[in-house]
Amino acid sequence: DAKTTQPPSMDCAEGRAANLPCNHSTISGNEYVYWYRQIHSQGPQYIIHGLKNNETNEMASLIITEDRKSSTLILPHATLRDTAVYYCIVRVANAGGTSYGKLTFGQGTILTVHP
Amino acid sequence: DGGITQSPKYLFRKEGQNVTLSCEQNLNHDAMYWYRQDPGQGLRLIYYSQIVNDFQKGDIAEGYSVSREKKESFPLTVTSAQKNPTAFYLCASDKGVVAFFGQGTRLTVV
Numbered sequence: 001d002a003k004t005t006q007p008p009s010m011d012c013a014e015g016r017a018a019n020l021p022c023n024h025s026t027i028s029g030n031e032y033v034y035w036y037r038q039i040h041s042q043g044p045q046y047i048i049h050g051l052k053n054n055e056t057n058e059m060a061s062l063i064i065t066e067d068r069k070s071s072t073l074i075l076p077h078a079t080l081r082d083t084a085v086y087y088c089i090v091r092v093a094n095a096g097g098t099s100y101g102k103l104t105f106g107q108g109t110i111l112t113v114h115p
Numbered sequence: 116d117g118g119i120t121q122s123p124k125y126l127f128r129k130e131g132q133n134v135t136l137s138c139e140q141n142l143n144h145d146a147m148y149w150y151r152q153d154p155g156q157g158l159r160l161i162y163y164s165q166i167v168n169d170f171q172k173g174d175i176a177e178g179y180s181v182s183r184e185k186k187e188s189f190p191l192t193v194t195s196a197q198k199n200p201t202a203f204y205l206c207a208s209d210k211g212v213v214a215f216f217g218q219g220t221r222l223t224v225v
Contacts, residue, residue, distance in 0.1 A: 034213075043119075043205050043216030044158070087157065102173060103148065103207070103214055105158040 004088045009110040012082075018075040020109050022088030025069040032091050033064060034103070035073045037084040037111075044087065044105075047073065078113045085110050118142040121206050121217035128200075128224050136191045136220045138206035146209040147189035151175060151202045152219075158205060164189055193222065200224045 005023040012018040024033065032051050036044040048055055048062045050071075055062045061074040075082055087108040119140045128134045138147065146165045150158040150173075160173030164183040178197025183189055189208075193200045201224050206217045 041203070041219070041221075043207075043218050046213050046215065049213065102160050102163055103209075104160065105150070107157045 003104075004090060004106050006086070006088055006106060006109045008107065009112070012075075012078045012111060012113050014080060014113055014115050015077055018073075018078040018082065018111055018113070020073040020075075020086050020088075020111060021070065022073070023070045024088070024090050027068050027090050028092070030092055033062065033068075033071050034089045034091055035060070035062065036087045036089065036105075037082075038087070038108070039084045047086075078111075080113050080115070083111060083113045119206060119208055119215055119217040121204075121220050123220060124218065126220055126222045128222065130224055131195045133195060134193050134200075134222065136193070136204055136206075136222070138189045138191065138217060139187055140208040141187060142208055142210070142215065143186070144208035144210045144215075145186070146211070146214075147183070148207040148209070148214065149173075149179070149181065149189070149191045150205040150207065152205060153202050161191065161204075 032049050034049040035047040038044045048057055048060050050062045064071045085108040087105050089103055122137045148163040149161040151161055152158050159175050161179050162170055162173050162181045164170035167183055167186050170181050170183050180192045203219050203221050205219045207214045
């Protein structure tokens with residue numbers, strides 16, 4: 001699986017958009033980009049994933065560059081409850097479009113949302 | 116979360132004792148995983164299983180053992196050979212698109 005690089009920490013004002021970058025320059029054509037977040041002492045929570053198109057759900061948007069070497073997770077209106085560690089992960093998908101194999105976590109980005 | 120149950124939430128054991136952590140899922144997921152997390156660190160993969168009666172070592176399997184006799188269950192045994200077992204243990208399950216995590220077991224060995 002390709003490795004990812006994320007900034008160790010970021011700050012964001014409440015109500016503003018939080019843009020969390022991730023570099024995955026060695027990503028292969030069959031690898032998806034996933035984002036999870038972990039609030040202290042809880043299990044990681046799935047946020048969003050994508051292959052090459054931009055994706056949006058009720059939690060966030062995922063913007064993947066055309067060359068797929070980097071992506072940005074956008075929380076459009078950050079709240080204090082969005083303070084967490086955010087993990088960007090790449091994972092192989094098989095021919096059927098499903099992903100198997102290990103999820104490899106890096107150190108993630110500690111996002112602090114302040115009033 | 117999402118039908119994955121880890122028990123107990125907190126576990127205390129004496130040094131030198133084996134201990135088994137439970138992970139059960141009712142999501143009909145094929146794959147299951149065990150991760151370890153130390154304070155201020157990311158998750159590290161211990162073992163994973165993609166099908167019943169089969170499992171693979173992750174990055175830090177030494178001192179741990181698992182079994183996968185049923186699709187719903189993937190227990191992790193922390194043996195006395197694990198030199199530093201105190202940690203937060205997380206179980207996950209997956210059907211090939213999104214992996215969901217349990218709420219974890221915090222193991223303290225004294």
